[in-house]
Amino acid sequence: MAQxxxxxxxxxxxxxxxxxxxxxxxxxxxxxxxSHGQLRLMLHLQQxxxxxxxxxxxxLHRGMEKMAENMIYNEFMPTTDRMDYIASSSNNYGFAxxxxxxxxxxxxxxxKVIRMMILEINRLMSHLFWLATTALDIGAMTVFLYAFRExxxxxxxxxxxxxxxxxxxxxxxxxxxxxxxxxxISQLKDFLDKLPxxxxxxxxxxxxxxxxxxxxxxxxxxxxxxxxxxxxxxxMLRASGVAWDIRKExxxxxxxxxxxxxxxxxxxxxxxxxxxxxxxxxxxxxILYQCIDMYDDCVKNNQTELMAHSPKYVSAPKxxxxxxxxxxxxxxVLVTQGMRPPxxxxxxxxxxxxxxxxxxxxxxxxxxxxxxxxxxxxxxxxGILTDLLPGHYIPDVVSIIGTTNIVFGEVDR
Amino acid sequence: MRxxxxxxxxxxxxxxxxxxxxxxxxxxxxxxxxxxxxxDLEAIKAKFEVLDAYIQVGQMVVFxxxxxxxxxxxxxxxxxxxxxxSEMSAVDxxxxxxxxxxxxxxxxxxxxxRIRVKMTISKGDSINSVEPLFRSADWAxxxxxxxxxxxxxxxxxxxxxxxxxxxxxxxxxxxxxxxxDEAASWYEVDKIYGKEARDIIGPELRDxxxxxxxxxxxxxxxxxEVPKGTEITGNEPEITQEYQEDGGVFLIKKFDRExxxxxxxxxx
Numbered sequence: 001m002a003q004x005x006x007x008x009x010x011x012x013x014x015x016x017x018x019x020x021x022x023x024x025x026x027x028x029x030x031x032x033x034x035s036h037g038q039l040r041l042m043l044h045l046q047q048x049x050x051x052x053x054x055x056x057x058x059x060l061h062r063g064m065e066k067m068a069e070n071m072i073y074n075e076f077m078p079t080t081d082r083m084d085y086i087a088s089s090s091n092n093y094g095f096a097x098x099x100x101x102x103x104x105x106x107x108x109x110x111x112k113v114i115r116m117m118i119l120e121i122n123r124l125m126s127h128l129f130w131l132a133t134t135a136l137d138i139g140a141m142t143v144f145l146y147a148f149r150e151x152x153x154x155x156x157x158x159x160x161x162x163x164x165x166x167x168x169x170x171x172x173x174x175x176x177x178x179x180x181x182x183x184x185i186s187q188l189k190d191f192l193d194k195l196p197x198x199x200x201x202x203x204x205x206x207x208x209x210x211x212x213x214x215x216x217x218x219x220x221x222x223x224x225x226x227x228x229x230x231x232x233x234x235x236m237l238r239a240s241g242v243a244w245d246i247r248k249e250x251x252x253x254x255x256x257x258x259x260x261x262x263x264x265x266x267x268x269x270x271x272x273x274x275x276x277x278x279x280x281x282x283x284x285x286x287i288l289y290q291c292i293d294m295y296d297d298c299v300k301n302n303q304t305e306l307m308a309h310s311p312k313y314v315s316a317p318k319x320x321x322x323x324x325x326x327x328x329x330x331x332x333v334l335v336t337q338g339m340r341p342p343x344x345x346x347x348x349x350x351x352x353x354x355x356x357x358x359x360x361x362x363x364x365x366x367x368x369x370x371x372x373x374x375x376x377x378x379x380x381x382x383g384i385l386t387d388l389l390p391g392h393y394i395p396d397v398v399s400i401i402g403t404t405n406i407v408f409g410e411v412d413r
Numbered sequence: 414m415r416x417x418x419x420x421x422x423x424x425x426x427x428x429x430x431x432x433x434x435x436x437x438x439x440x441x442x443x444x445x446x447x448x449x450x451x452x453d454l455e456a457i458k459a460k461f462e463v464l465d466a467y468i469q470v471g472q473m474v475v476f477x478x479x480x481x482x483x484x485x486x487x488x489x490x491x492x493x494x495x496x497x498x499s500e501m502s503a504v505d506x507x508x509x510x511x512x513x514x515x516x517x518x519x520x521x522x523x524x525x526x527r528i529r530v531k532m533t534i535s536k537g538d539s540i541n542s543v544e545p546l547f548r549s550a551d552w553a554x555x556x557x558x559x560x561x562x563x564x565x566x567x568x569x570x571x572x573x574x575x576x577x578x579x580x581x582x583x584x585x586x587x588x589x590x591x592x593x594d595e596a597a598s599w600y601e602v603d604k605i606y607g608k609e610a611r612d613i614i615g616p617e618l619r620d621x622x623x624x625x626x627x628x629x630x631x632x633x634x635x636x637x638e639v640p641k642g643t644e645i646t647g648n649e650p651e652i653t654q655e656y657q658e659d660g661g662v663f664l665i666k667k668f669d670r671e672x673x674x675x676x677x678x679x680x681x
Contacts, residue, residue, distance in 0.1 A: 007607055337428075344441075347518055349527075368424070370504070387548065
């Protein structure tokens with residue numbers, strides 16, 4: 001093919017100097033390593049200080065809401081993996097729960113316990129990843145290596161369960177596809193027994209570290225009003241003085257049966273957020289221990305069902321499909337045409353590691369959702385940078401982006 | 414004659430629907446069944462006209478008039494303790510009733526309750542921005558404008574947020590096809606090379622799953638690859654794929670195809 005001259009102008013001038021008011025415009029990202037994906041910030045600077053920040057998102061927009069309108073409900077499940085790809089099972093779960101609420105499915109207890117274990121493992125994975133990358137952004141290379149090592153154990157457990165390390169698709173509408181493997185519990189116990197010592201290692205490295213404290217304390221302070229107004233949720237809100245955890249307040253699955261605390265702080269700065277992530281890891285470990293006991297009870301009581309029984313919406317177990325005519329027919333219809341939920345709408349919020357993950361589904365009775373709105377918490381946690389960054393200095397931008405824990409799969413969807 | 418395809422909704426349609434399929438509905442409960450919601454609804458009814466209200470899947474849905482959106486949300490925030498706007502967006506009902514449904518998902522952390530305030534606006538109408546009440550509406554309204562083209566009056570920066578600023582049309586409309594429209598397929602060609610290069614380059618392939626069986630470049634002819642543009646006759650020679658460099662690699666033993674054993678007994 002003939003060479004065609006392109007019209008792209010070289011983009012090496014990242015900085016604009018020629019302004020009358022002595023203000024400098026700095027393009028931060030979208031390829032900056034600390035922008036956690038594809039965040040572009042246009043920063044107006046007076047000397048080193050930011051006077052105006054304009055986050056520009058959309059570089060990872062894949063049109064998931066549009067895709068959902070052209071897919072049957074089960075088909076959409078792997079797409080949800082690509083939202084918050086650091087903890088993909090929590091997206092699977094949010095979507096599955098929304099559809100279950102819409103059609104009114106009752107999930108068997110054993111499946112609920114397995115789901116809770118998967119969710120908490122994902123929370124730990126996400127928090128460890130957060131700690132690793134934020135510490136790396138700030139220059140603490142050791143913590144990065146330690147935290148990634150621990151995360152790797154969890155990824156191995158998840159890989160043993162579902163075969164994937166990042167995009168799990170480990171949860172189905174109506175339950176879970178498989179029982180956990182034989183080594184799951186023993187590996188998880190080994191990990192959990194080791195975790196407190198690991199968290200203590202991180203804290204020993206960071207809590208009294210002079211550089212860490214200087215970068216974290218009194219930086220990026222979000223007031224309660226600002227957090228509420230910007231619809232912050234999860235650790236971002238809890239660090240700003242509101243002890244709101246959906247697992248506690250609007251319990252789903254079996255979260256009302258387990259004991260755990262909701263750590264919160266009224267400081268609102270980067271350091272408060274860091275402390276909350278550390279404490280939440282401990283709480284997740286607590287929940288996981290209780291889940292292991294609950295799973296053992298399920299085994300003892302011979303509760304073996306993993307998928308809800310609802311022939312209209314959920315395929316029968318594989319054994320039935322292979323042996324019984326009606327189950328096979330039902331499965332065929334569900335795979336080729338898809339389930340048809342009733343007409344209605346539902347908004348279901350779950351506590352993902354980043355905050356409130358909401359799925360709004362508007363069903364008109366067809367096999368495809370009429371409208372699906374994905375509420376990724378990171379979208380608003382990115383928006384708040386508009387108000388949060390002015391007044392800070394350029395190095396603070398990196399640590400603030402770090403502690404907001406934004407993931408662009410979820411912002412741009 | 415070609416079959417008529419409706420232009421107002423080009424989304425995927427179910428290819429088969431049982432003649433006897435009866436569409437069920439998610440049950441709606443009366444607002445009186447929940448004390449907190451009943452009190453909230455009374456407070457809203459005292460000042461504004463409520464067109465419809467019910468409880469669905471544990472959350473109250475209130476239909477109000479679109480011009481009241483700002484004042485209803487203000488009342489809910491200041492007097493009814495609904496301090497967070499979790500989400501807002503629109504649903505496209507242009508094909509059915511030439512209107513959009515807009516919803517505001519409100520959360521009260523003190524009462525642990527969620528209310529969805531909904532309103533219907535006609536095509537081309539705009540709504541009042543609630544950005545002065547909730548900063549979260551800043552980005553939410555921009556996204557709604559980007560996806561549906563619904564303007565929010567009084568918004569400080571009513572620009573696209575996810576799509577490029579010069580994108581044509583609003584992607585979440587039901588009239589917008591999944592793979593993008595004509596303008597979308599030329600967007601990058603025009604931008605990078607200019608309109609005059611359209612003939613040379615051709616439109617962008619926006620359905621990446623599409624397989625052209627005559628395209629010997631993209632279509633996977635594993636083991637029988639041919640150069641691009643070659644006529645496929647079916648008698649192509651087999652090309653054995655070599656996975657290692659010819660000279661070999663330090664410390665790595667060269668894989669010998671001849672001495673390897675192929676396990677072809679399924680009962681092994």
